[in-house]
Amino acid sequence: MANSKYAYVRSFELPDSIMPSTFMIVRLDGHAFHRFSADHGFEKPNDERALRLMDAAAKQVMKAYPEVAMAFGESDEYSFLLRKTCNLYNRRSSKIASTFASLFAATYTFSWAEFFPETPLQYPPSFDGRVVAYPSSKEIIDYFAWRQADTHINNLYNTTFWALVLQGNMSTSEAHNALKGTISSQKQEILFSRFQINYNTLPDRFRKGSVLYRQEEITGIGAQVIDDIVQADEIQKKQGTSRSRKVVVVEHCDIIGRSFWEDHASILGEAAD
Amino acid sequence: MANSKYAYVRSFELPDSIMPSTFMIVRLDGHAFHRFSADHGFEKPNDERALRLMDAAAKQVMKAYPEVAMAFGESDEYSFLLRKTCNLYNRRSSKIASTFASLFAATYTFSWAEFFPETPLQYPPSFDGRVVAYPSSKEIIDYFAWRQADTHINNLYNTTFWALVLQGNMSTSEAHNALKGTISSQKQEILFSRFQINYNTLPDRFRKGSVLYRQEEITGIGAQVIDDIVQADEIQKKQGTSRSRKVVVVEHCDIIGRSFWEDHASILGEAAD
Amino acid sequence: MANSKYAYVRSFELPDSIMPSTFMIVRLDGHAFHRFSADHGFEKPNDERALRLMDAAAKQVMKAYPEVAMAFGESDEYSFLLRKTCNLYNRRSSKIASTFASLFAATYTFSWAEFFPETPLQYPPSFDGRVVAYPSSKEIIDYFAWRQADTHINNLYNTTFWALVLQGNMSTSEAHNALKGTISSQKQEILFSRFQINYNTLPDRFRKGSVLYRQEEITGIGAQVIDDIVQADEIQKKQGTSRSRKVVVVEHCDIIGRSFWEDHASILGEAAD
């Protein structure tokens, strides 16, 4: 081949595979989303359209990659869980991080108009990605608790901050100063006494983020919101004639307590799913 | 903080920085583009609209990242060169690979309608990314020669293959068989004798791919195609009152020979640019 | 400082820490020991002096590094287990591998004359080292089973091979051919029918390798061989006035079955020590 004398440059591609038999979390973060959200007039403290668009992009990733057992999103970030047995792209770190970030950003762009019909997308957004491996389910549960606790902290701060600015007529720097050093209960008290906002009755979506996981489809699904159906081909194949289908459900539930994990044991388990 | 007891999970994020003072190449590859191009009716053997869309996405990456000194694209792949002194994202491999792949895929989606006005985008595309480091300019020159030689080989094969199929009425498997074991000169002979195609007069874009680099803007730029102007803010700042501006030029020129590198010494050099 | 202008070279030292909360195995292998054993007249198929010297070097490593929970040795190799919580040298891979290999080789040299009083050491031996991380105890148990199964396979082969050569007057190539394709039972049959050797009554040391672990010192230790006493300072400190002491015991017992691990649960556990 004409290019064989140059092919030695491939030898500089060093392997970056993740240790086998460990959980992998792929975390994506919006790049320069402070500016992006300002340029596109996102509502404060939370823009539900933007959050729903994030969820849609995450679902697209879960459709494309049946290996993803669960995802959690808040603000401009999303985390995807790959199980211990997952051998996607031979567990190559850069390959996984880049394809997930790439598909997520492309879907965000692709689906923009559906969620922001009145607001033209001015320029394409981007997300960075990283893969972090964890040896046991304990760390996975703690990882997601870490992200959801972060959601609580940020949302309470932002809700109070923007109430002071938008309803309390403070400047942003006055609002920053007013909140400096306050603890959670004090912020909740400000919200309640000055703005008649009971923090705990605000939408779960804002306070708890979005939890995506797969579930057998059941008729009469009740209170549960099923936004979309994901047909996992390889699962059907294994189950032969079974009519069951997996769907991706989006919830805004607590995942810090144990009950979520007990109720959905197959997320961490090897057996089911 | 409420999340401090979980923050230990951050300690599992292992560093992946690239060695300092080495060149870095970020290579992006279309994910499942065989299917994507079929689903969107790409012309064979080359779809100029698709190639121009790739170039547009690459230029967006060069706009966003002034650290990129040069890029080369062919088919559904693109390679970006970062200089030895580049300290983008502290040279973290996954971060660089994922943001580049992400911005590229989002731009591809964002700009689709401009290049395919008649063809709706059916679903978002994705690209994988990897960062490969090289210690010296010799390997960089050979790297790009490797990619351009690959362009030649693939394009000659595809041009002949599709001539046999589209003009010669062969089935695809007949065409494959007809080309099995042929060398370049034989393929060129088939093209010329059977289809009156002189391979060497086919568009440079198809035979040589796209070469993007930055250049001082000059009036009366002649034969050179300037598709777009990129204002590199940090460069202007350094140059004080200078009026010079850098633009990204797109060419379809030979980069296997030495003359390209001699004529554009600043691409590899530390001094200029 | 006069050397500050050069200190940038330290930035090229890239981190190589092992993922937290995983077991680590440090495996050492003799470098060019085929030649070394020939040069020093090791007995075939096993030289008990050499194996005892290996054990002594391993015990020195366990003395120096209380973090080592267990070790297994056969032939010219040794594996050391570090628990999940171990933070030795911040889990830096090269640092751990090199200090273990270094101390082992130095001890082998230092203690040579004790085990080979009649044979001068002609030149210093060396060992290579590597660190491999494992996420769970299952893989650790399988790792040691892998090494002990290897011991069985090699020892049965070598025992039969050298019986054919030394007692059966075959050349080494005749012996190789005679054993080609034989399975374990056939080798045992050769040993028994031709040389009246019942393989299963050969010394455990040869058939099972050496297993080192720590144990509370108990009076009247019975059949157990305690070659040496290791005072783990930091354990004593924690235990305050307690008189208990940890000793390193050397056994040649089965570790493929579950009973070893059940009887010594603290090796893999976090609680006891």
Added chain:
Amino acid sequence: MANSKYAYVRSFELPDSIMPSTFMIVRLDGHAFHRFSADHGFEKPNDERALRLMDAAAKQVMKAYPEVAMAFGESDEYSFLLRKTCNLYNRRSSKIASTFASLFAATYTFSWAEFFPETPLQYPPSFDGRVVAYPSSKEIIDYFAWRQADTHINNLYNTTFWALVLQGNMSTSEAHNALKGTISSQKQEILFSRFQINYNTLPDRFRKGSVLYRQEEITGIGAQVIDDIVQADEIQKKQGTSRSRKVVVVEHCDIIGRSFWEDHASILGEAAD
């Protein structure tokens, strides 16, 4: 094979190869040598026997590994240079670091009695090792300048410190305080005015460390000290009937200035050697 069901544990051995075409430095450091030197009564500020023993161990490494182009040692550390083209152990980092540290420590132990005939070795020493890669000769020259500048700084400090203690009857803490904040010229002044020691006339070995490299053997080598002859087999083989031999020379010369590197261009070059 009986062990095949366990062999999967090998898949956890992740690759750690160093980027091709880069220089590699293997640096070894004595482990706990403060205590080791006290336990063995090393003379202060420098023990020539100990330094010669270090040199002997380094020469053994250069004998065993013809890939080593140069070495530099001071105090209880040694650095070995491997050229860009070196493919030793497929450039596996842990393997190189551990074998070098292992052979060095074993040789130190093996040769102890030759340099310390009156002082029994009480216990085996150990060294840690690391491999650091550098893309160009500039960094290599700066690396060795960094180490030799460190030698100067440490030796001037130690020489002055121990003069104050041993001749000036200060306690060690008094000496520390007396030197706190002093610059080089002040330390030299203390040495000269109080102890009549002209620092610049002290032995080169103490002030400049040890520089080892290979050289064609020449008759009447003059002032140069050749401690030992190293026969590099594979070099002889290539050179066919040539009678030339490479020897390892030990010098205590300046390597911060350019002249050393100009006079011995083959150390960094690809051509010669």
